[in-house]
């Protein structure tokens with residue numbers, strides 16, 4: 001059969017990794033795809049840069065639009081990142097009747113609804129396995145493997161850079177900036193690393209996971225998002241003392257009347273599976289009503305793992321080229337006319353445990369008053385600790401972990417605690433997650 005020609009946009013970490021993997025596993029890939037797959041065209045920004053792959057035989061230009069329009073190209077791989085140029089190129093590829101593979105979660109989270117509609121109209125597919133959790137085939141697992149289930153919730157470590165930084169801070173005693181620089185050097189971080197450390201990248205991914213799990217439109221702009229930038233080393237230590245690890249999680253859960261979607265640093269029991277996921281590794285737990293809890297673990301970033309997902313999508317694309325569009329797996333798991341607009345809940349309706357660290361004047365009765373306030377609001381305490389701050393003279397830290405409670409009620413309690421005369425500025429607040437694993 002005629003080989004499939006690939007037009008590759010971007011020869012950076014993922015693009016070069018993809019060229020290398022296609023060359024290394026060419027025989028296995030052909031055996032699986034049923035046709036030879038070869039990169040014939042590529043586009044980059046700077047033609048003079050050295051490449052981390054063998055580019056012999058690839059026509060390289062700095063004109064990605066020409067690659068997308070070239071009639072010799074069958075499938076376009078969008079691996080340049082960003083949204084402006086990537087959006088134009090992906091839409092142009094679709095218009096030209098080409099299938100697209102992308103690793104770009106930012107693009108899919110923001111413009112996926114219209115990209116998939118355009119692809120459906122044109123009878124082509126846009127695949128995006130590499131957009132979430134690097135090398136872990138989580139899109140395929142949810143969209144196909146768990147298709148018989150009503151998904152109740154999912155929770156995961158879905159940003160490798162943040163997890164890498166947290167591990168380096170906890171186990172290697174590294175400073176935040178040093179650990180981030182290392183993640184950038186290793187190719188894990190986004191072009192703009194604030195996306196990683198401020199939770200934006202994880203929110204892009206959660207938007208995708210939530211959509212394919214619950215059959216809702218991509219709703220990135222409604223996700224509650226908080227990163228790890230402001231995490232204090234002492235909270236990592238206090239949590240450890242109380243039997244918790246801090247992980248940066250994306251959580252999506254069905255609730256009465258809507259869906260909860262949130263990304264933030266989270267306390268998880270040190271015994272939970274997610275607590276032991278370290279470095280750039282990702283893990284996603286998905287709870288389906290028939291199957292119960294399931295867990296998917298692996299490398300969440302880097303050239304090889306991400307290329308693994310890109311090439312798997314490419315093989316799928318080659319296989320479905322001859323399939324009638326009506327018989328293909330829907331882009332967002334559910335048939336397009338079955339996507340439903342469930343309300344996305346605000347933070348006041350989140351239901352979970354909470355951690356807070358309050359700096360107070362160390363006087364008799366303070367702890368009793370704080371716990372009394374929580375009791376009046378019917379907030380139960382799971383654990384409590386008192387510590388002396390390194391600086392702060394006669395002050396004390398009161399550290400409390402609550403049992404699950406509707407967040408609106410807890411915030412009411414925190415406001416009252418903040419208003420007490422002996423409470424200092426800057427109460428630290430994090431959420432706690434419990435999973436059936």
Ligand code: NAP
Pocket residue numbers: 009010011012013014015043044045046047049062064079080081082085103104105106130131134187188189190191300301302303306
């Ligand atoms: P990268 O190393 O910065 O590579 C980007 C590539 O795109 C470079 O080769 C660059 O050319 C090229 N490029 C950028 N703008 C271009 C334009 N307008 N025209 C032509 N070429 C252009 O990025 P990356 O880490 O490979 O990431 C690529 C995509 O994969 C992003 O969407 C990212 O979010 C996603 N992703 C990355 C990882 C990871 O671990 N790195 C994992 C999963 C998903 P020059 O080299 O000439 O500058």
Ligand code: HSE
Pocket residue numbers: 131132133134158159160161162188189190196201300301302
């Ligand atoms: N910057 C991303 C991360 C790359 O660290 O997880 C993988 O999507």
